[in-house]
Amino acid sequence: MTQTTKMEYSHPEVLVDTQWVEEHLNDPNIRIVEVDYDSLTNYHLGHIPGAILLEWKKDINHPLSRDILTAESYKNIIRKLCLDDDKSTAIILYGDFNNWFATFAFWVFKYYGYENLKLLNGGRKKWLDEDRPISKKTVAFSKGKFDLSESFKPISKIRVYVSDIRFSGKQKEVSD
Template identity: 30%
Template sequence: MAPVVSTAWLAERLRSPDVRVVDGSWHMPAEARDGREEYLQAHIPGAVFFDIDIIADPDTDLPHMLPTPEAFAHAAGELGLSRDADIVVYDTHGVRSAARVWWTLRAMGYERAHVLDGGLRKWMAEGRPIEGGEVFPRRVEVRPAFAPELVRDAAEVREILQTGSARMVDARSAARFSGEAPEPRAGLRSGHMPGAANLPWEQVIAEDGTLRPAGDLREVFKAAGVDLRAPIVTTCGSGVTASVLALALARLGVTAAVYDGSWTEWGGLPDAPVVTGS
């Protein structure tokens, strides 16, 4: 099944016992928005809220890093997210943080995870039902699982840069990639990893907030100099929009790994190689 599903697909199955809906909305601090508060005001009926900053590794100062499989299994069980159900994740932007939740689910062994194409924005524009308030799901048992092929850490990225065993693809803006614009998080160096390709994540998203069609996506990756036949690892500022690129690649049948720490980790490592320019 495709990694993204349409609003029509979800509307037809909204009350199905085999479908779970997840609001994965998250906002950058500078946006001054509260994803959970907005969820309580309006969400797709039955949706539970997945907070990427809460369901995360508590033992690091890096933002929303993956928790242990055991911790994730407990949190997913509390949200009623069974691996036997089709899990549809959305966000308020269209496709952004929902992709991070989708990738997290995939990394934790969920093979039936999908993103709602166009998210809450498209759902509401079509006049589909919403509700407010808290949702109290029935708890389910979830066994810990992990798919290491979908995740990379700093040590593995160092090896990739030394051996050329994969292509790093950076989802940040061209100005941040080149080092012309400062990083929004204080204390980080500017620039990019040697040999990385730059594909700002907005380029894989259409004007209506949906993921661009497969044909368009192939052209976008080609224009960025990315060979879809080679191993790919996506990166960004903190692992959120890197997941958007991973989702776009999944639409093309390409499985990419995500560098979880991304530039928040890499740009803060004093000995990590960094270059500037385009």
């Protein structure tokens, strides 16, 4: 058996490293987004310079059903990030809890068809551990012109509903 010292990822193409992000802090073609469970304990204490805040409980998660946010809420987030319909701007997501909520946001953006997405490898913790620059300045952009077209449909193949997995009373074999 060959032992590997490098961690392998299923989809390394979605990751960016901290060095790359630091080199692109002033790049107008990227938006750095910190997704926090509790912004009072993280974003406002210091974040990657230029990062805008999305709060998982308020911005990404439906407040009543704890389900994915509505299309209208998604549209407002994209506008908050000052993005337009062309979707050419790269969104770099990172956050607390080992990127737990950033990866949920990644999935939400994918669900609504945004493809130019990356996750900061190592998230907030790695950025701080490497003593990279932080800022306490709250970032806001002018609103973008993004709109959902009338023909817009979420990418249903990445979401499964209970009715999709229920079987019709027949015993099914389950394997772990």
